[in-house]
Amino acid sequence: MNTGTEDKAPPAVAAARDTVCTVRGLIRTYPAGSGARRRGLRRRGPAAEPALVRASDGIDLDVRRGELFGILGPNGAGKTTLVRQLTGLLRPDAGSIDLLGHDLVRHPDRAARLIGYLGQESIALDELTVSLAAETTGRLRGLGAAAARAARDAVLDELELGTIASRPIKRLSGGQRRLACFAAALVGERPVLVLDEPTTGMDPVARRAVWAALGRRRTENGATVLLVTHNVIEAETVLDRVAVLDHGRVIACDTPAGLRALVADEVRLDLVWRTDPPLDLPEIAALHPLADIAGRRWTLRLPHDHARTTVAQLTAGPAYASLDDFTLATPSLEDVYLALGGRSKGLVKS
Numbered sequence: 001m002n003t004g005t006e007d008k009a010p011p012a013v014a015a016a017r018d019t020v021c022t023v024r025g026l027i028r029t030y031p032a033g034s035g036a037r038r039r040g041l042r043r044r045g046p047a048a049e050p051a052l053v054r055a056s057d058g059i060d061l062d063v064r065r066g067e068l069f070g071i072l073g074p075n076g077a078g079k080t081t082l083v084r085q086l087t088g089l090l091r092p093d094a095g096s097i098d099l100l101g102h103d104l105v106r107h108p109d110r111a112a113r114l115i116g117y118l119g120q121e122s123i124a125l126d127e128l129t130v131s132l133a134a135e136t137t138g139r140l141r142g143l144g145a146a147a148a149r150a151a152r153d154a155v156l157d158e159l160e161l162g163t164i165a166s167r168p169i170k171r172l173s174g175g176q177r178r179l180a181c182f183a184a185a186l187v188g189e190r191p192v193l194v195l196d197e198p199t200t201g202m203d204p205v206a207r208r209a210v211w212a213a214l215g216r217r218r219t220e221n222g223a224t225v226l227l228v229t230h231n232v233i234e235a236e237t238v239l240d241r242v243a244v245l246d247h248g249r250v251i252a253c254d255t256p257a258g259l260r261a262l263v264a265d266e267v268r269l270d271l272v273w274r275t276d277p278p279l280d281l282p283e284i285a286a287l288h289p290l291a292d293i294a295g296r297r298w299t300l301r302l303p304h305d306h307a308r309t310t311v312a313q314l315t316a317g318p319a320y321a322s323l324d325d326f327t328l329a330t331p332s333l334e335d336v337y338l339a340l341g342g343r344s345k346g347l348v349k350s
């Protein structure tokens with residue numbers, strides 16, 4: 001018999017209890033030009049840029065307990081700015097962040113106790129060996145010496161990092177370094193993991209190890225994972241829900257399947273020409289204005305019937321000899337992003 005009060009909570013309260021992180025109206029601006037300088041870009045004069053860049057432009061988010069929640073967007077969309085605010089490293093200009101009942105705008109210092117954070121760069125750990133980075137992180141997170149060593153050994157074993165445990169992180173390959181820093185982020189079990197592009201530079205074996213380690217923490221400890229990616233395939237295959245970010249705004253937030261349903265009436269046709277496309281053929285000239293062109297590749301997003309007749313024409317007619325390759329695919333999150341008005345072509349497809 002269940003006599004607890006849990007099941008008697010009204011739906012709104014139950015929903016709130018299931019929410020680990022609530023973000024409302026988050027705004028963060030940077031002076032224009034400082035980002036450009038940071039990235040080594042030249043400023044084109046006062047009229048070329050607005051006075052402020054709105055890196056977070058009124059963001060609302062709800063992340064649920066135990067979910068693998070992704071923030072997807074092209075370069076400069078504001079992903080890192082958002083997670084640095086969620087981790088208490090950057091102060092918002094306005095808005096609120098509630099993490100497990102803590103007001104992180106007012107108490108950013110509390111984030112360190114609640115979150116295991118893997119940033120884009122790992123300069124702080126670079127001088128340490130893989131083993132010491134994991135152990136030191138455990139100590140910094142309040143573990144005693146023996147517990148920190150045990151946690152270190154467990155995570156290095158789990159991620160099969162034993163063979164490089166005594167090497168300094170700065171001497172490792174990009175993928176190894178990322179995995180070593182991921183290992184350190186896991187030590188000291190935090191209820192929320194915030195990971196900024198955790199698998200960048202990793203080979204498929206390391207990627208699988210990352211997803212398996214996150215899966216274990218979710219099922220065994222109920223951990224919630226919030227991660228940044230600009231990899232569409234990764235977003236589609238591993239995430240429970242995705243917030244699509246563009247120019248500092250959330251332009252959509254749903255399951256990958258829910259997002260893809262937004263463009264379910266379209267299919268994507270990729271044509272790769274051997275050399276120049278045969279524009280003298282009327283069927284190819286008609287497709288030309290519809291194509292998104294990158295070198296010899298044309299990408300077309302077409303209604304099902306149109307795609308079917310186009311493929312039939314292409315494969316039966318003279319244009320076929322000019323084709324190097326063609327693929328017909330259901331829409332991806334990149335197609336969703338573009339259909340929602342995303343303005344950049346910076347999402348990664350592999």
Ligand SMILES: Nc1ncnc2c1ncn2[C@@H]1O[C@H](COP(=O)(O)OP(=O)(O)OP(=O)(O)O)[C@@H](O)[C@H]1O
Nearest residue numbers: 030034035053055074075076077078079080081082
């Ligand atoms: N320290 C800074 N000073 C000034 N502008 C900044 C700074 N950091 C970021 N920006 C600007 O804020 C916007 C969002 O940047 P942010 O790094 O959050 O994007 P991102 O989505 O994480 O990009 P990426 O995928 O390249 O990591 C960009 O226009 C960027 O130039």
